[in-house]
Amino acid sequence: MGLNSRPPASPSSPAVTSAVRQDFPETWIWSDVIANSDGSYHLKVKVPDTITSWVASGFSVNQEVGLGLTESSAKITVIKPFFISLNLPYSIVRGEEFALQVTVFNYFGQDLETEIKLLASTYFKIIKCDNKQLQSTDVIKNIQVANNDGKSVYFWVVATALGQIPIEVSAHAGLAADAMKATLLVKPEGQTQSYGTSQFIQISPGKSFETDFQVALPSNDTYVAGSAVIEFSVVGDIIGSALNNIDNLLKMPYGCGEQNLLHLVPDVFLLEYLTKSGQLTNEFDQKAKEFIIAGYQRELTFQRTDGSFSAFGNSDKAGSVWLSSFVIKCFHQAKEYIPVEDSKIAATMEWIIGLQGTDGTFAEPPEGKVIHTDMQKNPTRLANSINNANKYLENNFHSYSNDPYALAIISYALHKSGSLKLTDTLALLDKLAINKDGVTYWKKDVIESTSEGIWRGPYSQAKSYNIEIASYVLMVYAEKKDISKSLPILKWLIKQRNAFGGFSSTQDTVLGLEALASFATLVSGSGGTGITVTVSANSGSYVNTFDSITKENALFVQSVQARQHFHLFFNLPQTINSVKVIATGDGAALVQLNVRYNVNNANKNQFLLLDLSTTTLNKTLNLTLTASWNGSEVTGMVVVEINILTGYSLLDDGNFIQQIGSTFKKVEKSSNKVVIYLDELNAKPLKFTVGMVEELKIANVKPALVKVYRYYEPGTQATGFYSTSSGQTWEVACPQCCP
Structure with missing residues (x-):
């Protein structure tokens, strides 16, 4: 019997109810199975609640015949003769008001008088049309839906709670009924801050x-x-929180070659630790190797034709000695777990060796950009494996007797080379160490910028370079099996971790986790x-x-x-x-x-300046951003994050950014954010405009956040808010809500 041959609903027929549809996955089945001897496998699963068509394909692997692919995909269409669809934003900010569109589709064989009900909730309020007041009661609307057609009604909703809030709608038309439950993410106003301790x-x-x-x-x-x-x-286990958040160690973008290593390196350390401690499970082994393979393959896209690596590959003017050295170390460690092309490592090593000076040091090429300013400020920090460089460190470490950052890296390099001078550099570090309340740490003397408008909690995270110092020294003592020296450093380092098990930037997270894994292996x-x-x-x-x-x-x-x-x-x-x-x-x-x-409130920085302005024309909004840096040191990589206003999207003509007098290294966009990477920011103002267009009717739109920060010192940041000037009431925004 076809869809149009069903018996018509009768007004005298008893009303029916429908199970609430709430299972709407974006993908349905992704399974590895072992086929029967005849090559077949039967999988019995429940079809999701989505009204859509599902397309399935597959492949098989056999030791004798190899790889087999499906000649054509299979298709199954999920349909109901009577169903509803909800159109609502993915997320809003608390206090924003929006029109919930409910569309009823009728393929029942006749026109249907339909009752649509938006169920009351403690999480939001609804405009009731008879008195045009916000209420927390069920709101019912009645419409007639023609056969083989769809018709929409609108409810004006104001979210009052935070988090994932449920929204449930039902439709009844005699013998036909449907119900849906969707979730809406309601975010708090303003910008998110955090602090913590361990x-x-x-x-x-x-x-x-x-x-x-x-x-x-x-x-x-x-x-x-x-x-x-x-x-x-x-x-x-001190590694436990990192294990549980291996794909989310930092709340930061991962768009360049150095940041991408965060998807590769920590998994190597964790695999090594779990293997040695006898705690490795098949599930984590598989998941970690998938991350390592993906990180390795993506990292190769940042290798330049001369064999070097840089933040953005061949789009940069030159490779980076520091990053290339870091990649070699990472690839060498990854070889224990995945296939790595030796030719890729060899090409990078040849490029680095070609830049070595007669005194054993390495210098960045003149065209190279400063990525990690503290790591690149002193060329001795770039060598740890070649004899001439080792001799240079042994002969010159006294020049850095008051620089704990340099001494920590020198000590790590001398430890790896087995140098007898390690005792001397560790003694210098002991003199610079701060021992307080049972912990040991170091602080590098730098000129720090101050930010206005930032409230400081009872616990604050150390600067990235201080975390790196402690990490290098902890690795030395842990590998020397010196628990008494390691433990006070470990206790301090643990206190600096973020909620996800990482630290504040890519480099300190990689080094910090390597150090923690070294100690954990020692005491497992x-x-x-x-x-x-x-x-x-x-x-x-x-x-x-x-x-x-x-x-x-x-x-x-x-x-x-x-x-x-x-x-x-x-x-x-x-x-x-x-x-x-x-x-x-x-x-x-x-x-x-x-x-x-x-x-x-926004926070201002004495060195990092940010100015925002907006203009609107019809449904288009243009945000103009101006930023500059007046500090004495080079910023290194700078990141600009622009959150999109609720109900708006970027212009889709490919020209959503109009650039004035500057070149971006990379631009990433999503449905709610734009991330822009800069080699650096200087005293010459960077100015550009981002274009957006209104897609959904939202009233009382809350300001959206713009943040500019130094990638390796995220605490050096400036933030601001922008908003639309077109304030409108719900009657203007949604005349269909109460026609």
């Missing part, structure tokens, strides 16, 4: 550990109410019988005891999270709130606190 715990039988963490939020005039998210996590297998961690807050009104941490679950991250307005943890904002952590048992664990919140 504590490495070691206790023996009969002992206990107790400490307090502090939590605070900005004052009410800048803090976005309800935006705070407080998370506590515990894990029995020395854990106790188990440790129990309890956190309590708000004078004991909130208590959570995590599952006992044992060797079997040491890599599993346990966490508890609360949004501030749920009052699970605190009645914030107040001046200071104390969170108590108590651990008992026998063993070690890592306890981490992360606090994320939004502020509604």
Whole structure:
């Protein structure tokens, strides 16, 4: 029986109900299977709720006949004679108002009187047309839908809660019915800030550990109410949080050759550690190798025709000695786990050797750009494997007796070469070390820019170069199996990690994880019988005891999270709130606190200047950005991130950016953001315009964030907000909502 031959609905027929459709995957089946002896395999699965056509193809591998491909794809169409479709934005900012479009499709064989209901929710309010007031009740609209046609109705919605909020709509027409549930991401206003800290715990039988963490939020005039998210996590292995976030170690773009290594290198360290500690699972082994292969293949796209590597490959004027050396090290380490072309490494080594001076040092080519300014400021930092360079380090390390950054890299190089001078460089580092509260660290003296408008939490992350210093020294002591020297450095380094297990930039994350893996390998297998961690807050009104941490679950991250307005943890904002952590048992664990919140003000920087302006014409908005740098040192790579206003999209004519007097190295765009890479920023203002067009009717559009920052020092940043000047009421934005 065809779709149009079904019996017509009768007004006297009892109304039917429909299961709520809410399973809408973008892809459906992606499976590896073992076929039967006759080459067949039967897979029984539930069809998703999407009204669409699914196209399936496949391939097979056999030891005798090799690779087999399907000659043609299979197709299955999912259809209902009566169904609804929702059109809503992927995300909005709290307080923004939008029109939810509900379209009813009728292939039932006759015209249908249809009732559409938007169910009430505590997460949003709806305009009710009879009184034109926002209400938290069901809103019903009735329409007639012609046979073989579709018709739309509109509901004006204002989201009042944060997070993923459910929206459920139903349609009834006698014997026909359908219902859908979709989710809408509601983000807080302003810009997101965060802080956190970690504590490495070691206790023996009969002992206990107790400490307090502090939590605070900005004052009410800048803090976005309800935006705070407080998370506590515990894990029995210092590598555990990185393992659980291996594809998201940094909240930063990955568009250049050096940043891409973050998809390759950490997996190598983690695989090595898990293998040596006997904790490697087939699942992680497969996942990590997939990342390594993808990172390796992508990195090859940044290799230049002369064998060198640079941030953007052949589009750069010259290769980078520092990056090329870094890539060689990474590729050599990756060879343990994936096939790597030796010819690629050899070509890079020949290029580097050709740049070596008679004194054993290496210099960047004149046309090369400064990527990582601290790593490239001194050419001695670029050598660690060639005899002449090693002699240079041995003969000249005293010249850097007051520079802990240089001494740390020199010490690492001398350690790798087995030099007897290592004892002398470590002694110099000991003199420069800061030993405080059971931790050891170093600080490089630099002129730091100051930012206005940034509230500082009770815990702040160290600068990238200080994290790198500690990482190099920790690797030396860990590989020397010196636990007493390693442990205080480890405790400090752990405190600097972000919520995802990384640090602040690509380089310090790669080095930091390598150092942590070196120490973890040193002490693997020395854990106790188990440790129990309890956190309590708000004078004991909130208590959570995590599952006992044992060797079997040491890599599993346990966490508890609360949004501030749920009052699970605190009645914030107040001046200071104390969170108590108590651990008992026998063993070690890592306890981490992360606090994320939004502020509604921009931050200015004394050296990094940013100016924004907008113009509008009909549905088009042009954002003009001007940025400059008046600091004394070279910025290195600079990144510009532009968030798109809700309801807008970039002009699709390929000319969404009009550039004035500057050249971008790379531009990446997505549906809600534009990321622009610059070799550097200087005193000459960079000026360009980004064009956008209104796609959805949104009222009370909230300002969108623009951020400019030094990639290797993300704390050196300037932010600003822009918005549309075309404020409009819901009656103007959506006359169809209450016709």
